[in-house]
Amino acid sequence: MSAQPESNGCWRFARAVSVLLHPFAVFVALALLAALRLDPASLARTAVGIGIAVAIVWGFVLQRRRAGHWQTVDASRRQERPLLYLLALAVAGGYWWWMGGRASATSTGSLAAVAMLCAAGIANRWIKLSLHMASLAFAGVALLPLWRDAGVVALMLLPLLGWARLRMARHTLAEVVGGVVLGLVFGAVPLVLH
Template sequence: MRDGLAPTREAVRDHGYRLANAVSYFLNPLIFPPIAFALIDAHFGAGPVQIAWTFGVSVVFFCLVPLFYVMGMIRRGRAESLEVRERSARLGPLLVGIASYAVGALLLWRTVEGPALPLIVAFAALFPINTAVILLINTRWKISLHMTSLAGFVGVLLFTALTVWRDLPTGVETALTLATVGPLVLLVPLLMWARVRVGAHTPGQVLAGALFGLLVPQVQLWWIVYRWLDLVG
């Protein structure tokens, strides 16, 4: 299962392959940032106007700018699909992503208000930082971007749930966290299967992506929010 290995015609006709391909496209990495930003705002009680603004900014800088760049690559024949499966072709999209995420993070920092601001800004800052880390990994090894994105989405929502509800009784906090984030955890193994099934990654690459997404943002957010900035008491 090498980089860029095309599936056989028999594989494409297989129902499992088609299901896995549909899962891969439905759980595209670009859809998660706007949803996560809006949910963080909502968790902290932001009004509809601010939620809409946060969502809109994240759609533009964390979704559309990288998407349009990849679409341009496809038109120029530099990529076969939005997945950009060739490791060597991912440098441009990752660099564009870092720049766009940095602009989006700065804009959110200057415009978002209320109790959600610390976590919104901290979360936004992780995008250019962690994308740069992934870029460095990508120079040597093809880690799964689908998995880093989905697992990161789940991990950040878990951190948010525990932050918002930290003053509740332990049993209530646990129940609320399980009810809101628990079902999303089931998507992680599903997407891991799908990425391997379509021939985009090896099991090791999807496992590494999942662990990166679940663990790294959690540690970073905890340190930024509670230790470095001491923004949440």
């Protein structure tokens, strides 16, 4: 896919949608809402843990981009993603431990997110699944039993985000659809297990 001109108004809108619905923002919102609904006493601990996790991964992303190792902050090329997956898995494991491991009210959801990252990392050999789409689909399904309206809104935003990822030429249609399927499947894991 060829990149769209950044001066184009549609491209700028697509970029704004991609930033607002970035996996970091989606997982921060999901973690905080899940803590609020499942274990309000853990809200401060959740905020600190997810904040540190995002800061670590975001620092790595910025370092890779500024050093010229990555084309974009989205790790847009498939070969840029293995290190990102390894770091994200390590950070997610640390977050799970920080939250109390298996004793945490959000343990199953955290482990489902880790499993989703593992699956995306394995699939990366063949296809660069959209983590934007996967995270929003995951959050939408995971939120349904916690706060139905928020889950429905997240799922309804999927077509807009898919358009944005395609418009910015960050993914192909197969990568966008594959990301949605990945997120829906792993987002349903906590529902099936409870």
